[in-house]
Amino acid sequence: xxxxxxxxxxxxxxxxxxxxVIPFWTQNSPDWVNGGYYTCLDRTGKVFDTDKFVWLQxxxxxxxxxxxxxVDRKEEWLAISKLGIDFLEKYGSDxxxxxxxxxTQKGRPLIQPYNVFSDxxxxxxxxxxxxxxxxxSMGSKAIAIFQKILDRQANPKGIxxxxxxxxxxxxxxxxxxxxxxxxxxxxxxxxxxxxxEILDTCVQEVMVNFLxxxxxxxxxxxxxxxxxxxxxxxxxxxxxxxxxxxxxMMDIAKRRGxxxxxxxxxxxxxxxxxxGWDKEFGGIFYFLDHEGHPxxxxxxDQKLWWVHLExxxxxxxxxxxxxxxxxxxxxxxxxxxxWKNFHDPKQGEWFGYLNRRGEVxxxxxxxxWKGCFHVPRALYxxxxxxxxxxxxxxx
Amino acid sequence: xxxxxxxxxxxxxxxxxxxxVIPFWTQNSPDWVNGGYYTCLDRTGKVFDTDKFVWLQxxxxxxxxxxxxxVDRKEEWLAISKLGIDFLEKYGSDxxxxxxxxxTQKGRPLIQPYNVFSDxxxxxxxxxxxxxxxxxSMGSKAIAIFQKILDRQANPKGIxxxxxxxxxxxxxxxxxxxxxxxxxxxxxxxxxxxxxEILDTCVQEVMVNFLxxxxxxxxxxxxxxxxxxxxxxxxxxxxxxxxxxxxxMMDIAKRRGxxxxxxxxxxxxxxxxxxGWDKEFGGIFYFLDHEGHPxxxxxxDQKLWWVHLExxxxxxxxxxxxxxxxxxxxxxxxxxxxWKNFHDPKQGEWFGYLNRRGEVxxxxxxxxWKGCFHVPRALYxxxxxxxxxxxxxxx
Numbered sequence: 001x002x003x004x005x006x007x008x009x010x011x012x013x014x015x016x017x018x019x020x021v022i023p024f025w026t027q028n029s030p031d032w033v034n035g036g037y038y039t040c041l042d043r044t045g046k047v048f049d050t051d052k053f054v055w056l057q058x059x060x061x062x063x064x065x066x067x068x069x070x071v072d073r074k075e076e077w078l079a080i081s082k083l084g085i086d087f088l089e090k091y092g093s094d095x096x097x098x099x100x101x102x103x104t105q106k107g108r109p110l111i112q113p114y115n116v117f118s119d120x121x122x123x124x125x126x127x128x129x130x131x132x133x134x135x136x137s138m139g140s141k142a143i144a145i146f147q148k149i150l151d152r153q154a155n156p157k158g159i160x161x162x163x164x165x166x167x168x169x170x171x172x173x174x175x176x177x178x179x180x181x182x183x184x185x186x187x188x189x190x191x192x193x194x195x196x197e198i199l200d201t202c203v204q205e206v207m208v209n210f211l212x213x214x215x216x217x218x219x220x221x222x223x224x225x226x227x228x229x230x231x232x233x234x235x236x237x238x239x240x241x242x243x244x245x246x247x248x249m250m251d252i253a254k255r256r257g258x259x260x261x262x263x264x265x266x267x268x269x270x271x272x273x274x275x276g277w278d279k280e281f282g283g284i285f286y287f288l289d290h291e292g293h294p295x296x297x298x299x300x301d302q303k304l305w306w307v308h309l310e311x312x313x314x315x316x317x318x319x320x321x322x323x324x325x326x327x328x329x330x331x332x333x334x335x336x337x338x339w340k341n342f343h344d345p346k347q348g349e350w351f352g353y354l355n356r357r358g359e360v361x362x363x364x365x366x367x368x369w370k371g372c373f374h375v376p377r378a379l380y381x382x383x384x385x386x387x388x389x390x391x392x393x394x395x
Numbered sequence: 396x397x398x399x400x401x402x403x404x405x406x407x408x409x410x411x412x413x414x415x416v417i418p419f420w421t422q423n424s425p426d427w428v429n430g431g432y433y434t435c436l437d438r439t440g441k442v443f444d445t446d447k448f449v450w451l452q453x454x455x456x457x458x459x460x461x462x463x464x465x466v467d468r469k470e471e472w473l474a475i476s477k478l479g480i481d482f483l484e485k486y487g488s489d490x491x492x493x494x495x496x497x498x499t500q501k502g503r504p505l506i507q508p509y510n511v512f513s514d515x516x517x518x519x520x521x522x523x524x525x526x527x528x529x530x531x532s533m534g535s536k537a538i539a540i541f542q543k544i545l546d547r548q549a550n551p552k553g554i555x556x557x558x559x560x561x562x563x564x565x566x567x568x569x570x571x572x573x574x575x576x577x578x579x580x581x582x583x584x585x586x587x588x589x590x591x592e593i594l595d596t597c598v599q600e601v602m603v604n605f606l607x608x609x610x611x612x613x614x615x616x617x618x619x620x621x622x623x624x625x626x627x628x629x630x631x632x633x634x635x636x637x638x639x640x641x642x643x644m645m646d647i648a649k650r651r652g653x654x655x656x657x658x659x660x661x662x663x664x665x666x667x668x669x670x671g672w673d674k675e676f677g678g679i680f681y682f683l684d685h686e687g688h689p690x691x692x693x694x695x696d697q698k699l700w701w702v703h704l705e706x707x708x709x710x711x712x713x714x715x716x717x718x719x720x721x722x723x724x725x726x727x728x729x730x731x732x733x734w735k736n737f738h739d740p741k742q743g744e745w746f747g748y749l750n751r752r753g754e755v756x757x758x759x760x761x762x763x764w765k766g767c768f769h770v771p772r773a774l775y776x777x778x779x780x781x782x783x784x785x786x787x788x789x790x
Contacts, residue, residue, distance in 0.1 A: 040688075042688070048686075048688040049626065049627060049688065051626065051627070100559070101557070104563070108559075108562045109559040110558070110562050110563060111557050111558060111559060112557045112558070114557050159554065160555065160557055162496070162506050162507045162555055163505070163507070164495070164503075164504040164506060167499060167503045167504055167505050168499070168505060231444065232446070232763070291443075293435075293437070293444065294443070294758065294762060295757075296762070298697060298748060298757075301750075301756065302693060353693060355696075355750070355751070356750070361693070361696065362689040363689065364689040367689060367691070368627070368691055
C-alpha cells in the first residue's frame with residue numbers, strides 16, 4: 001500500500017462528502033416551511049413523499065450538528081440541525097416522552113412510538129446538538145430520553161410486542177449494538193461510572209453473548225441465556241449489522257486503549273464479511289440463514305448501501321488499529337464494488353437498494369429508511385481514519 | 396381456441412393437482428405425532444422449520460375437507476383435514492376465542508392474535524369441515540368466529556394497531572376481499588338475509604370504494620370516504636390482490652346470475668393485469684406505486700406463485716362467464732409463464748418466489764406464507780372451470 005493510494009482515497013471520500021453528498025441534502029431536504037426534513041427524495045433530489053420518519057429526522061439533525069462540530073462551523077449546517085431539533089422537540093413525542101415512528105409534513109403523529117430506535121436517534125441528535133454552547137438544555141433532554149431507553153431494554157416494543165410471553169423469548173442484537181455507539185456519543189453528558197458500566201454490558205453482549213464462540217458467527221437473535229434458537233429468528237444472520245457493530249467495538253477499544261478488543265473485533269468482522277460476501281455477483285448479502293435454509297426476508301439477496309458503507313468504515317478502522325493486511329485488501333475490494341454500483345455519478349449521492357446482480361432496484365436517494373446518515377457518516381469516518389493513518393505512518 | 400387445447404389444459408391441471416401437488420402435501424406435511432401440519436418444506440419436501448402458522452393450518456384443513464367433498468371421498472383426505480381441525484381447536488385460540496398467528500410444533504402460542512386473517516382461515520376450515528355429516532359442531536364454531544371477524548372490521552389489528560388514530564385513517568382492501576370469498580364458503584351455515592347483506596357490502600367495497608372509477612385502478616388502501624391518499628400506503632397497488640378479488644366477484648356474479656357484475660369484474664381484472672405485467676421480463680409485479688414512485692416494499696419486483704395462480708383462475712372464469720377473448724389470450728400467456736417458471740418438474744409442487752427475471756429466489760415449497768392452498772385451489776378451479784366450458788360448448 002503506497003502513500004499516493006491512501007492520499008487519493010482520503011481526497012475522494014472527503015470531496016464526495018463535502019462537495020457531493022452534503023450539498024445534495026442541504027439543497028433538497030430541509031423543510032423551511034414546516035420544520036424538519038423531507039427524506040423521500042428521488043434520484044434527482046425531488047421530494048416524492050412528505051412523511052417524516054423520526055429515525056431519519058434524528059439522524060439528520062445529528063449529522064449536521066456533528067459536521068458543525070467536527071468539520072466546519074458553518075452557520076448553514078447549524079441552522080439545518082436546529083430545523084430538525086426544533087421539529088422533534090415540538091412534535092416528536094407523546095405526552096409520556098416516547099418518540100413516534102413517523103409524523104406528517106406538519107408534525108402530526110402518524111405511527112405510534114413502537115420503535116425504540118426512534119428514541120435512540122433523537123437522543124443522539126439532542127446530545128450532539130446539546131454540546132454546542134448555548135444548547136445545554138437539549139443535553140438534559142437527551143439524558144432523559146437515554147434513561148427511558150435503558151428502562152425499555154427488556155421489552156423495547158412494549159405494548160406493541162406481538163411475541164407471546166414465555167414460549168420462546170429471544171433478545172435482539174440491534175439494541176446493544178446501537179447502545180455501544182450511542183453511549184460513546186453521549187459520554188460527555190453522562191456520569192463516567194455509568195458510561196463504563198454500559199460499555200461493559202454492550203461489549204459482553206456484542207462480543208460474547210450474540211457470538212457463537214466456535215464458529216465466530218454473529219446472530220441477530222439469541223435465547224435469554226445466550227444460546228442458539230433453531231427458528232427463523234434464531235437462524236437469522238445480518239452480516240451488515242454485525243460488521244457495523246464491530247467498528248463500534250473498535251471505537252470502544254480505541255477509547256479504552258484495549259488492543260485485544262480491537263484485534264478480536266477485526267477477526268470477527270472479517271469472518272462475517274467473508275461469510276456474507278456474494279461469491280457469484282459480489283457485494284454483501286442483506287440476510288442469510290445460519291443453516292442455509294430459505295430466510296423469511298424476501299429481500300435477503302439484495303445489496304444495501306448502509307451494509308457496504310459500514311463495512312468500509314469497519315475495514316479502514318480495522319486496518320488503522322491492527323495493521324491487518326486483509327483489512328486493506330478487503331477495503332479495496334468493497335470500495336471498488338461500492339463506487340461502481342452505489343455511487344451515482346450523474347445525479348449525486350448514492351443509490352440505496354440494488355438487486356443481487358448489483359443493478360439499481362429502487363433509484364431513490366432517500367426514503368422511509370435511507371436518509372442523511374450512513375453515506376455522510378461513513379464518508380467522514382473513512383476520510384478521517386485514512387488521514388490518521390497518513391499521520392501515523394509519518395509518510 | 397379448439398377443443399383439443401381445452402381438453403389438454405383440463406387434463407394437465409387435474410393431473411397436476413391429483414398426482415403431483417396433493418401427494419406432495421399428503422407425504423410431507425402432516426404431523427401425525429403432534430397434530431397439525433408442517434408447512435416449512437424445502438424443495439424436496441423435507442421439513443426445515445417446525446413452527447405452525449395459523450393461516451396455513453386453517454387453509455390446509457380447508458383444502459382437504461374441500462377435496463373430500465368436491466373431488467373424492469378419500470378417508471386419507473378427511474383424516475388430514477381432521478388433523479388440522481383438531482390441532483386448531485385444541486391450541487389455536489386464546490381464551491377470548493381470537494386465533495394466534497403462530498404456534499410451536501406442539502401447539503404452544505408464539506405470536507399473539509394480531510392478524511384477523513388467522514381467524515378468517517380458521518373459520519373457512521371449520522365451516523367446510525362442519526358441512527361433512529357428523530361434524531356439525533364445527534359449523535357452529537365457524538359461525539361464532541365469523542361473527543367476531545365482522546365485529547373486528549373497523550379495527551382488525553385491535554391493540555396491535557400502530558397507526559395513530561385520526562391523523563390519516565385508511566381502510567385496507569384485504570378484509571372486504573377475503574370476506575367476499577369467506578361469505579360464499581360459509582353460506583350454507585348462515586342466514587340468507589345476512590349473506591345477501593354481507594355480499595352487497597363486499598361488492599360495494601371491492602367494485603366501487605377501492606376502485607378509481609376514472610382510471611379503473613384498484614387500490615390497496617383508501618380513505619374512509621373512499622378517496623385517494625397520496626401516501627406510501629395510499630399509492631400502493633397489489634395487482635395480484637385485485638385480480639384474485641375479481642374472481643371472487645365473478646363467483647358472486649355467477650351465484651346471483653348478475654351478468655353485469657361478471658362483465659365488470661372481467662374488465663377490471665384485465666386492467667390490473669395489463670398494468671401489473673412486467674413488459675421486460677414477463678410475469679406480474681408484486682407491488683407497484685400508483686404514481687411510479689419507489690414503493691416501500693423491497694420485494695416489489697418479485698414474481699410470486701399465488702399472484703400468477705389466482706390470475707389463471709380469474710382469466711379462465713372470466714372467459715367462461717363472458718366469452719371475452721382477451722381472457723383466453725392472457726390465460727395462455729400467463730399459463731406459459733407460470734408453468735415455465737413456477738412449476739418444479741424435478742421435485743414436484745411449485746416454487747413460490749422468483750426474482751424479477753423469473754429465476755428461483757427461494758426454492759422452498761412451503762414456508763411462513765406458502766402452504767397447501769393457492770396451488771391446489773387454483774389447479775382445481777381451472778380444471779373444473781375448463782370442464783364446464785367443454786360442457787357448455789357441447790364440443
